[in-house]
C-alpha cells in the first residue's frame with residue numbers, strides 16, 4: 293500500500309458520514325503524515341532519476357554543525373537521538389540533499405531499533421575528512437546483506453516479514469549523494485548489537 297492509497301482510503305472514510313471534531317483531527321493528522329511520506333518518495337525518485345547531477349557540480353558551502361543541531365535535532369526531537377558535533381564544521385555541496393542523507397540514515401536507525409534504544413550521531417574531524425558516525429542498537433545488518441542494502445528497491449530479508457515498512461530507496465539515495473559529493477560510506481556492526489553507518493566527507497579547507 294502506497295501513501296496515496298492510504299490517503300485515498302482515509303478520505304473516503306471521512307467523507308462518507310459526519311464525524312466528531314476529534315475524529316476529523318485524527319484523520320487529518322494521518323493524511324498529513326502520509327502526504328509528508330509521499331513528498332519524500334517523489335523527491336527521492338526525482339533525485340535518483342537525475343543521478344543527482346547537481347551533487348557533483350555544486351560548490352556551495354554549508355554548515356554541517358548548524359544542520360545537525362537545528363534541522364535534524366528538531367526533526368527527531370521526539371525520538372531518542374543524541375547528537376555530538378563541534379561548532380562550525382563546513383562541507384561543500386547541497387545542504388538540502390545532505391539533509392536527506394542524514395534524515396534517511398537516522399530515520400532507519402530509529403525504525404530498525406526499539407523505541408527505548410538510543411541512536412547516537414557523532415561527528416569527528418579526522419585529518420582531511422569529516423567522519424559522521426550513526427550508531428544504533430537495533431536488529432543489525434548481516435554481512436551477507438551489507439553490500440546489497442545500497443541497491444535500489446532492496447529491502448532486508450527479515451524486515452518485510454517483521455512488518456517494518458519501507459520502499460528500499462533511502463540508502464540508494466544516500467550512496468549516490470555521498471559519492472557525488474566526494475564522500476564514502478560504510479557499514480559496521482555495533483557492539484553488543486546493531487549497526488554503525490560511517491559517512492566520510494571531504495573537509496572544507498578554509499584558505
Ligand code: ADP
Nearest residue numbers: 400401404432441447448458459460461462463
Ligand atoms: P527501507 O528502509 O525503506 O527498506 P533503505 O534503502 O533505507 O530502505 O534500507 C534498505 C535496507 O537496509 C532495509 O530494508 C533494511 O533491511 C536495511 N537497513 C537499513 N538501515 C538499517 C539499520 N539501521 N539497521 C538494520 N537494517 C537496516
